[in-house]
Every structure is written in structure tokens, then in C-alpha cells.
Amino acid sequence: xxxxxxxxxxxxxxxxxxxxxxxxxxxxxxxxxxxxxxxxxxxxxxxxxxxxxxxxxxxxxxxxxxxxxxxxxxxxxxxxxxxxxxxxxxxxxxxxxxxxxxxxxxxxxxxxxxxxxxxxxxxxxxxxxxxxxxxxxxxxxxxxxxxxxxxxxxxxxxxxxxxxxxxxxxxxxxxxxxxxxxxxxxxxxxxxxxxxxxxxxxxxxxxxxxxxxxxxxxxxxxxxxxxxxxxxxxxxxxxxxxxxxxxxxxxxxxxxxxxxxxxxxxxxxxxxxxxxxxxxxxxxxxxxxxxxxxxxxxxxxxxxxxxxxxxxxxxxxxxxxxxxxxxxxxxxxxxxxxxxxxxxxxxxxxxxxxxxxxxxxxxxxxxxxxxxxxxxxxxxxxxxxxxxxxxxxxxxxxxxxxxxxxxxxxxxxxxxxxx
Amino acid sequence: xxxxxxxxxxxxxxxxxxxxxxxxxxxxxxxxxxxxxxxxxxxxxxxxxxxxxxxxxxxxxxxxxxxxxxxxxxxxxxxxxxxxxxxxxxxxxxxxxxxxxxxxxxxxxxxxxxxxxxxxxxxxxxxxxxxxxxxxxxxxxxxxxxxxxxxxxxxxxxxxxxxxxxxxxxxxxxxxxxxxxxxxxxxxxxxxxxxxxxxxxxxxxxxxxxxxxxxxxxxxxxxxxxxxxxxxxxxxxxxxxxxxxxxxxxxxxxxxxxxxxxxxxxxxxxxxxxxxxxxxxxxxxxxxxxxxxxxxxxxxxxxxxxxxxxxxxxxxxxxxxxxxxxxxxxxxxxxxxxxxxxxxxxxxxxxxxxxxxxxxxxxxxxxxxxxxxxxxxxxxxxxxxxxxxxxxxxxxxxxxxxxxxxxxxxxxxxxxxxx
Numbered sequence: 001x002x003x004x005x006x007x008x009x010x011x012x013x014x015x016x017x018x019x020x021x022x023x024x025x026x027x028x029x030x031x032x033x034x035x036x037x038x039x040x041x042x043x044x045x046x047x048x049x050x051x052x053x054x055x056x057x058x059x060x061x062x063x064x065x066x067x068x069x070x071x072x073x074x075x076x077x078x079x080x081x082x083x084x085x086x087x088x089x090x091x092x093x094x095x096x097x098x099x100x101x102x103x104x105x106x107x108x109x110x111x112x113x114x115x116x117x118x119x120x121x122x123x124x125x126x127x128x129x130x131x132x133x134x135x136x137x138x139x140x141x142x143x144x145x146x147x148x149x150x151x152x153x154x155x156x157x158x159x160x161x162x163x164x165x166x167x168x169x170x171x172x173x174x175x176x177x178x179x180x181x182x183x184x185x186x187x188x189x190x191x192x193x194x195x196x197x198x199x200x201x202x203x204x205x206x207x208x209x210x211x212x213x214x215x216x217x218x219x220x221x222x223x224x225x226x227x228x229x230x231x232x233x234x235x236x237x238x239x240x241x242x243x244x245x246x247x248x249x250x251x252x253x254x255x256x257x258x259x260x261x262x263x264x265x266x267x268x269x270x271x272x273x274x275x276x277x278x279x280x281x282x283x284x285x286x287x288x289x290x291x292x293x294x295x296x297x298x299x300x301x302x303x304x305x306x307x308x309x310x311x312x313x314x315x316x317x318x319x320x321x322x323x324x325x326x327x328x329x330x331x332x333x334x335x336x337x338x339x340x341x342x343x344x345x346x347x348x349x350x351x352x353x354x355x356x357x358x359x360x361x362x363x364x365x366x367x368x369x370x371x372x373x374x375x376x377x378x379x380x381x382x383x384x385x386x387x388x389x390x391x392x393x394x395x396x397x398x399x400x401x402x403x404x405x406x407x408x409x410x411x412x413x414x415x416x417x418x419x
Numbered sequence: 420x421x422x423x424x425x426x427x428x429x430x431x432x433x434x435x436x437x438x439x440x441x442x443x444x445x446x447x448x449x450x451x452x453x454x455x456x457x458x459x460x461x462x463x464x465x466x467x468x469x470x471x472x473x474x475x476x477x478x479x480x481x482x483x484x485x486x487x488x489x490x491x492x493x494x495x496x497x498x499x500x501x502x503x504x505x506x507x508x509x510x511x512x513x514x515x516x517x518x519x520x521x522x523x524x525x526x527x528x529x530x531x532x533x534x535x536x537x538x539x540x541x542x543x544x545x546x547x548x549x550x551x552x553x554x555x556x557x558x559x560x561x562x563x564x565x566x567x568x569x570x571x572x573x574x575x576x577x578x579x580x581x582x583x584x585x586x587x588x589x590x591x592x593x594x595x596x597x598x599x600x601x602x603x604x605x606x607x608x609x610x611x612x613x614x615x616x617x618x619x620x621x622x623x624x625x626x627x628x629x630x631x632x633x634x635x636x637x638x639x640x641x642x643x644x645x646x647x648x649x650x651x652x653x654x655x656x657x658x659x660x661x662x663x664x665x666x667x668x669x670x671x672x673x674x675x676x677x678x679x680x681x682x683x684x685x686x687x688x689x690x691x692x693x694x695x696x697x698x699x700x701x702x703x704x705x706x707x708x709x710x711x712x713x714x715x716x717x718x719x720x721x722x723x724x725x726x727x728x729x730x731x732x733x734x735x736x737x738x739x740x741x742x743x744x745x746x747x748x749x750x751x752x753x754x755x756x757x758x759x760x761x762x763x764x765x766x767x768x769x770x771x772x773x774x775x776x777x778x779x780x781x782x783x784x785x786x787x788x789x790x791x792x793x794x795x796x797x798x799x800x801x802x803x804x805x806x807x808x809x810x811x812x813x814x815x816x817x818x819x820x821x822x823x824x825x826x827x828x829x830x831x832x833x834x835x836x837x838x
Binding site for chain 2 (some may be wrong): 107326337342396407408412418
């Protein structure tokens, strides 16, 4: 609301759209910008430089302002990374709806990639953003940098009830965020057929909402692991307040250190931080943690084809994160387990993120004193870009239910989820 | 019913179980048999040779009679293949329930394989049973040898209504085969949200039951492909009888020659005959056949880990057949498509096969005049072994629903399947 990026001045648009190219001192800039637009699959944009140079794609609906020469050259070297960096620093601004702009950008880029290319960009990307490995130490650093920046901040835009920082489940499009997050928790519990005699282990519990929900509404005992200190502190406090601390034990430790045997293994939104190289290790953890008739569920962001996370997101938002394709995810299961059910909730994540972005913008007055302007811009870009990634099919959300290879106690149908 | 394999004489068992080994002329045979039993993971069997030699595993519940020296040596060379061959020829018989015996055998062998080994067997298997490639010509031969052996035969043990030679869907355990096959057809149609304005292409339509069901109950137009001449003939006849031939067109051709664009692509039980090497080609077929908002479903036997079909089944029952793991199946989808839903119906296939075997045995009087004794034994072993493979988790049944990458008309939830 009221941010410069969201104002659309249709009058300015109409006036300027008549002159296809406004030529100042240099043909060079225009030539480069046209190459850049073409490499991005000709999204409907106009680019305006600090020196007044303007290049328009046909039927442009958005204007990108590149406000410094250094931003211009950085964008040439690595558009994926420096679009985010320059947006964050304010050297680049977008006129028009940011989410729609990014959706258009992703769609056009995907079409351009289908036509080939991209190798050079991948190589540069590897050099510029070395990934911090998800060793026990590396994971801690990766997680602190995102999840330990302040519970108060997250409380301003996540659902109030369960503090779910993962995809919700919208039974209908009109459900509130609170209803949809609660429905997600129930959806997970029903898929896992959790009952009062079960023991549950949760790998990566966030602020502990699922564990408390399981204890409160399904009566099961839960051991919930997380390496984020701030989240664990919050989770313990809430469990005490809600009188379920006798059923829920929050363990400040890595999923690789899970001890004990459980009827249920559940992990919602942690796999993205595990890293594809560690899927074999995760298989071993689950193999050790599940009883013979145990069942499991992994809920994770994924993709339709193997690929890297956006470079800027990797650098600024989720260091160490990777989003696997289903084929890649199968390395977790195709060693002792049987996949029973996969559901793709992509559209639910786009909707969840729309709610988050809306609350984020609505609460800017409270957020601004917490962080500097570049953080606010980064977060806006991150949430907007994520909406665009899910709504354009760049990212998927997979819920995979599994059991041991030879377990014949699995349910015959999925009726129990929909009853 | 009344076949020698199914009689259990508990008195004989008890008397003979006291003598662990009955030694005749040669220690050699006993030593070899003990190795064989141990390599199979010590299933609870007793083996009796033509010369009276007997070796018992602890707590044996079944007796295998090896009735000739040549059978004995063939079993040593390649147990997987020659168990079937010798059972078929009558050189090997099994006392005790054949299905339970095979279930026990599979379970014990799986445990033994977890402990390692099996490479030598795989090599020999490759030499002894060259796989006929699924080229356009090869596929025809592979399919004729199984599906063109007589519609009258299949009618004696498949469901009468829809002649489904694929896994049924049992809404409850007490459903009849007819109810369960009809429920399967509805389950598939609901997953695909088929309506009266849709056009549907079916790859591998068997005797045409699904296509007729879609026309009759969902009002859609169907083009159904199959290379089995006998099945197509039967399907056309039935469609005419049921008055749906204006909606259903049966095409006697390979799935690779599918023409046109459709709202729905569906394939139930054909993928096993496609071959993993051809999954890329199948992807191209589907890419070409689906409208932008089209949706698809592939229903196929699969496995939890990549592996070969049983050698004897490959040789005698399903030449050219391969059952992929989900990871392998992803090669069909991870190029332009988004997997929306995977359901594993393994237990349903075990139950379906139990119905088939029971009807097969009940109708032996009518089947015997059609085929020789070795065919009957082969079919009994095939059906029994398939029950065991599904109930022991050796095989899975996957239904995969998919849509194009960026299709946002996909349903938000799976409620429409369970309404």
C-alpha cells in the first residue's frame, strides 16, 4: 500500500508508449537493453536508465527503472542475482504491480529457456554464489540467518494461531489464512492417521504449531526437532501456555540426530534446507526412526524439472536451500519405503503467499522500525517473487506419504482424508 | 480347487518334520539343496527330490517336489526362470497353498537380497532371456502372445461387465470384482474430471471397457488405441451392442501413432508394455496429444526400487514388459508436465488377483478344453505369483495424474474424487 512500486500512472504510460525508443546520447545502451529483453523472452516491459535512455517491448505493462550505471553492468553479468540485489539497494525500481510483473517475467523466461540457452548464466551463477553446504555447522548458519531474525517480525504476517511458515491448505478459495493453516495441519494429520496412542517425530518444527496441533487435537506424543534457537524458545513457551507441554517435547537439534522409534515421521517445509546431496542420509534417519508399521509424510517445495533455486533467493533469503523435483525426491524413498500418496499443492502456496504479502504490506508501520529499507524491499521482492514462482508453475509443493516397503497395514483407500 | 498343489496333508507334514534330513545315496544333493534354500533366505520349505532325498528348512510349511535330475540342474543355473519352467512342465510341484508359499518365498528372498548378492543371477538371467524390444513390430509380437490367446478364456475369469484386465479399486474389502472394477473406472474418470464436452484419448484400451464407461456415464467422446486385434474386435462389438459406438472410436494402432488433440489422455495398464527406454517417446506423444488445459492419468504396475520383472514372467507371460519405479516414471512427466497426484493401489491389485485366481480355478472345467495342462499350470503360477508379488510389496500399482506445467485450471483440492 502506497509503496512506489505499486503506483501505476496510466497517463505517463500512454504518453510514452507512442515513442518506441527515446534516444539520448548512446546507441550502445539501447542495443544492450534490447538484447537483455530478448534474452528474457520479451516480457512486456519498458526499461528506463539513469541517463534517460528508454527501451520498450511491445505492449509493455511495467517499467523498470535502472538508476545507476553500476546497476546496469551488474544486471548484464548476472540478471537473476542483481535484479534482486539492485531492487534491494534501491538502484532498481519497478512501476506496475510487482507480483504481476514477476509472473510475466517468469512465464516469458520459461518460454525463452524452452528455446535453449542458459548455460552461461548457470556457470556465472555458480561462481558468484557459492552454496554453503548443509553440514551440521553449515545448516545452523543457514537457518539462523533466516529464522532467527525475530519472532515478532514473523508474527506480523503469518497466521496468528499456529505460526505456520509453510504452504496452507485452502478447502475453499475464500478460507482465511488462519482457517487454511489449520486445515493444512488437519490434512497432514489425517493423511498420517494420527491417533492418541501414536508417537510422532517431527523434523524441522518451525515455531512448533504442528506439534501442538497434534497434541491438542489428536492426543499423540510428539518429539519435534529444530536447530533454530529462537523458534524453539517460542515453541516451548506456547506449548506451556496451551497446556500441551506434557505431550510435546521440543528438541533443539539437527534432524540427523533424531533418537528413538516412532509411529509417525513428519516433516513440513524442512526438506528445502536438507539439500539433495543429503537425501540418502535423510533416508537413513527415517529408516532408523520409524516402527515397522510406521508411516511418514514429507511436505516440501519442489519443481517439475531438476533445477537451482533463484540465485538471489539463495544468497539473501534461503542460503543452502534446494528444491528437488519428484524424481530427485525419490532418493529419499526408493530404499526401503513405498510411496503411498503424492499431492501437489502448488496453487495453495501461491494463495498462502498472497495472504502473507498482504499482511506484510498492511503492517509496514510496525515492521519499518525493526529493519532498514533494503530489508523491507528484499522481503517484498521475496514474497512477490514466490507468489509468481508458484502461480507460474516454476515451483511446486509436494506432500508425499510413505510407509515401509512391505507394510500391509496401510489403508486401502484415501477416504479417511476426506471423510 | 482340487489341484494337487492346493492339498495340504498336515499328517504327512507332522510325521516327516521330525527327521530333519532323510539321507539316500548322495550327500552332494543335500549340500546343494541347503545352499539353494539358504540363498533364498531360508523360506519355510522342504525339498524332495526324484530319488527320495529330502532337505527341510526349520518350521517348513510347504513341500517342493523336484521330479527329475534335469529340473534339479536347471534350477541351480537360474532358479527364477526354471522354477516357473519346471512348474509349468510338471517337473516341479508344490504341496501347500501356492500363493502363501510364493508370498513366503518373496519375503525371505527380499530379506536375503538386502543382505547382498544377486549379481550372478542377474547376469545369467540376461543371457537366458533376451528381451524382445518394444519397437513398433516387437510390441505387436509381445502383445499378440498374451492378449490374443482368446477372448473366451479371459471372459471366464475377468469381471463380466467391463472386462478389466487391470487393478480394480475396492471401496470396501467386501466389494465384488464387478463393483470394484466399476469403481476403478469411476475413480479414474473422477480424477480426470471428465465431462460431456471432453474429448479423450486412451492409450492401450484392452477390451475397451474404460472407453465405453466414459461414453456411457460421462458422455465424452473417446479415441481408444490398442494393437491387439482380438481385443479391438471385441471392443467394437460391445460398443455397438451398448449403443455407444457413436461416441467411441477404437483404433487398431500403436500409441506412438496417436493423432489429434484431446482434453484428456488416459492409459490404464499399458505402461508396463511401453518399456522404460521409451518413456521419452511417450512424453512426446502426450505433449502432442493434450490441449493446453488437458489433463492425464497413467495407471501402471510399478516398484519401490528399479528392478527387472521376474525372468519367467518375462519369458512366458509378458514378453517385453517392464515395471518402473516412480523415479523412473518421472521421465514421462518431468519435461513439460506437472505431477498433481500419485496414488498407490498395491493392496487393490493383490485383491483383484485373488478374485481372478478364484474364478480361474472355479472355471477350470471350461478352460481345460481350450489349453494344454502346462498352460493351466503356467497361468496358475502367474496369477498366484502376482498375488504374492503385490501382497509382499515386490510390486506396486501407481496412478499418476498430471497436467501441463503452467496450467492454473487444475483443481485446488482432490475433493471432487471423494464427493
